[in-house]
Amino acid sequence: MSATGEATSPSRLRADARRNADQIRRAAIDAFQDNGLSVPLEEVAKAAGVSKATIFNRFGGRIGLIDAVIEEVVATELHPIIDRARAIDDVGERLVGYVSDIRDLQYRRSAFVDVMLQTYPDSPGLVELCRVGGDFNDELVAAARAAGVLREDFTASDLHALLRDNALSLKHGGRPSREDYDRRTVFTLEGIRA
Incomplete structure (x- = not known):
């Protein structure tokens, strides 16, 4: 029975449940993108x-909700960054483009900072x-080292650490102005190139 005393049909309940799940997904995408996971x-x-x-009933909690929306929140931007970088023939330009794009994504999307920091390691979508990202970092550093565009002592672990440290700074430090942030991206790139 509904609140009005009418019988509630299973199809009506399913439609309500679907609508609630869609509303929760849309709200989570907006909230996670802007404010982090x-x-x-x-x-x-x-x-x-x-x-x-209702969130717990539909998604099982935060991890289930993250997994339900991580594609829209982060993957839709991360995968094109990797694809754009792979399409650049010049390895030095590929490195600059990729690092610049990842730092830009970190600045714009708090959720991506949480992904970089593996804030929710129980989320299979986040870990994937x-x-x-880690596999591409390794691939890029290997190509850049082979082409001689990176410092000889710069490793894939160093790139991982640089990007993770930037994420930590954005999450726990003061957020710089966009101008200062972009200027520091140039300093970062100049520091790692041969």
Whole structure:
């Protein structure tokens, strides 16, 4: 029975459940992109017009919700960055483009900072994005070293650390102006090139 005393059909319930799940997904995408993956679930629920319990009923909690939206929140931007870099023939330009694009994504999307820091290691979707990014970092550094465009002592681990340290700084430090941030990207690139 519904609140009005009418019988609630299973198809009506399924439609309501689907609508709630869609509303939660849309609210989570917006909240996670702008505020990171740690945004309180109460905020997501409020934006979706549902209770926090509904998030748990539909997605099992934060990890399930992250996995349900991580493609839209982060992967839709990370994969094109990697594809653009792979399309650049000159390895030095590929390195500059990739590092600049990743730092830009870190600056614009708090959720990507959480992915870089593996804030939720129990999320298979988040861990998979880290693996994809890490594999490309390794591939890029190997190509750049072979082409002689990187310092001889610069390794794939160093690139991982540079990008992770930048994520830590953005998450826990003061957020610089965009102008200062971009200027520091140039310093970073100049410091690692041969």
